[in-house]
Amino acid sequence: xxxxxxxxxxxxxxxxxxxxxxxxxxxxxxxxxxxxxxxx
Amino acid sequence: xxxxxxxxxxxxxxxxxxxxxxxxxxxxxxxxxxxxxxxxxxxxxxxxxxxxxxxxxxxxxxxxxxxxxxxxxxxxxxxxxxxxxxxxxxxxxxxxxxxxxxxxxxxxxxxxxxxxxxxxxxxxxxxxxxxxxxxxxxxxxxxxxxxxxxxxxxxxxxxxxxxxxxxxxxxxxxxxxxxxxxxxxxxxxxxxxxxxxxxxxxxxxxxxxxxxxxxxxxxxxxxxxxxxxxxxxxxxxxxxxxxxxxxxxxxxxxxxxxxxxxxxxxxxxxxxxxxxxxxxxxxxxxxxxxxxxxxxxxxxxxxxxxxxxxxxxxxxxxxxxxxxxxxxxxxxxxxxxxxxxxxxxxxxxxxxxxxxxxxxxxxxxxxxxx
Numbered sequence: 001x002x003x004x005x006x007x008x009x010x011x012x013x014x015x016x017x018x019x020x021x022x023x024x025x026x027x028x029x030x031x032x033x034x035x036x037x038x039x040x
Numbered sequence: 041x042x043x044x045x046x047x048x049x050x051x052x053x054x055x056x057x058x059x060x061x062x063x064x065x066x067x068x069x070x071x072x073x074x075x076x077x078x079x080x081x082x083x084x085x086x087x088x089x090x091x092x093x094x095x096x097x098x099x100x101x102x103x104x105x106x107x108x109x110x111x112x113x114x115x116x117x118x119x120x121x122x123x124x125x126x127x128x129x130x131x132x133x134x135x136x137x138x139x140x141x142x143x144x145x146x147x148x149x150x151x152x153x154x155x156x157x158x159x160x161x162x163x164x165x166x167x168x169x170x171x172x173x174x175x176x177x178x179x180x181x182x183x184x185x186x187x188x189x190x191x192x193x194x195x196x197x198x199x200x201x202x203x204x205x206x207x208x209x210x211x212x213x214x215x216x217x218x219x220x221x222x223x224x225x226x227x228x229x230x231x232x233x234x235x236x237x238x239x240x241x242x243x244x245x246x247x248x249x250x251x252x253x254x255x256x257x258x259x260x261x262x263x264x265x266x267x268x269x270x271x272x273x274x275x276x277x278x279x280x281x282x283x284x285x286x287x288x289x290x291x292x293x294x295x296x297x298x299x300x301x302x303x304x305x306x307x308x309x310x311x312x313x314x315x316x317x318x319x320x321x322x323x324x325x326x327x328x329x330x331x332x333x334x335x336x337x338x339x340x341x342x343x344x345x346x347x348x349x350x351x352x353x354x355x356x357x358x359x360x361x362x363x364x365x366x367x368x369x370x371x372x373x374x375x376x377x378x379x380x381x382x383x384x385x386x387x388x389x390x391x392x393x394x395x396x397x398x399x400x401x402x403x404x405x406x407x408x409x410x
Contacts, residue, residue, distance in 0.1 A: 010053060011056075012053070013056040013060065015060060016060065017060020018064035021061035021064020021065040022067060023064075024068060025065040026068040026071075026072045033076070
């Protein structure tokens with residue numbers, strides 16, 4: 001029971017990580033794009 | 041024991057969160073880049089299929105501005121248009137002001153646009169071409185005389201006349217040419233109205249104060265936009281189906297391909313838009329991706345007003361890496377100043393013969409490409 005709960009928590013943590021990462025990744029891309037555009 | 045398990049659980053969750061975030065960040069970054077067509081454009085979009093025409097080459101080119109001053113007082117001109125009913129009114133129905141203008145030529149607000157071109161072919165033959173005929177006959181005759189064009193017309197040395205479009209300042213001065221050379225071969229873009237052909241035949245339009253006492257008797261060719269119109273090796277005209285203010289339709293402009301230099305664009309007013317023009321050349325003419333020079337009216341801020349979108353237009357110029365820009369006429373002084381400030385290669389003139397500022401390639405100024 002405790003093990004199952006553990007697996008669920010790991011999955012939930014992973015999912016949250018992916019979601020936050022997606023936002024961070026898009027923001028990073030937008031930042032580099034803007035910087036490149038400014039440097040042109 | 042319970043505390044230890046709890047600690048281990050948090051650790052696992054944190055570790056999996058970091059792992060997930062690393063994956064998400066990579067996916068987000070490259071996903072956004074992939075979706076943004078400007079970054080992976082080359083990899084993701086199919087290659088543009090272009091049907092390029094080889095127009096051949098010429099050895100050299102000499103461009104002389106006969107007159108780029110179409111009218112002398114913007115307010116008087118705009119007032120004439122306003123009083124007649126606005127920018128969509130037929131130009132043959134507008135009573136244009138011809139007297140009492142302080143800034144004008146002998147009090148006349150009207151001037152005109154005309155460029156003289158000498159193109160040296162690869163075999164050494166030099167073609168002499170006139171682009172447009174101006175507006176005010178008195179002014180145009182004076183300018184043609186001063187630049188030695190009248191003599192060339194009388195001796196039929198001019199090979200042909202090209203009318204960029206039907207606008208009054210580019211066409212109404214036709215009798216200044218036909219008086220000396222009524223047989224001159226002529227090219228007009230498809231879209232000329234009946235009034236235009238009637239004026240060529242000698243009809244007068246008293247309301248607009250325009251007349252022609254020397255009917256055209258030479259060959260008249262009407263060019264359309266379906267293909268690149270090659271006139272001689274290295275010399276072509278591109279015609280654009282474009283509706284223009286004061287009830288005019290269609291405009292054409294020159295494309296020269298100068299050996300060892302590249303493509304040179306020579307325009308009248310460029311109502312088709314300078315970027316559209318350069319894009320059309322890139323997409324349809326071999327070597328059109330590298331434009332060496334642009335000369336003539338660029339029609340960006342003719343009435344010296346500025347819209348922020350014009351800034352993008354100036355930025356877009358960089359894409360074509362043009363080496364020489366000899367702008368004048370309807371380009372707008374603000375545009376020329378901004379282009380200069382943006383580092384674009386503007387060729388300055390001498391501000392003579394009633395051209396107002398040296399930021400334009402003005403009346404009597406030359407641009408030689410050889």
